[in-house]
Amino acid sequence: MPLYAHVDRDACIACGLCQMLAPDLFDYDANGIASYSPDHNTGSQPLSTQATAAFKQAYQRCPTGAIQRRDRPFTEP
Template identity: 35%
Template sequence: MAKFTWVDKETCISCGSCEEIAPDIFEYDDEGLSQVTLDDNTGTKEVPETFVEDLIEAEECCPSESIKVQDVPFKNKVSVE
């Protein structure tokens, strides 16, 4: 099943777990916040199947719940508390 993801930079605490778990998906931007490298954090490009297991683990381990994942591309990203 397709997966799409983005990082809510308003809630990201730069803990490093996502980049450690899924370095093919996440990296830090110039401000030290995590972002999705696949599509410049837009949530519009499908995560390759080979990375989906790492994506789900990163989402589950994110202490601030900043990693957003869904089965369809994101159109209007919003912070969810």
């Protein structure tokens, strides 16, 4: 099943954990607020299989639940 990801930037507290756990998947703006980098935080591209383990680490450990996932693109309702 494909997996799509997105960061709710309003919920991010700029703790830095996701970038430490999955540096290929998360970037930060000048204020330290994270975004999902592979698709510019649009949630439109499926996560690659090789990135799944790192993503799940970040998803499970984000302290605020800002990292979101679903089985269809976030660009769809």
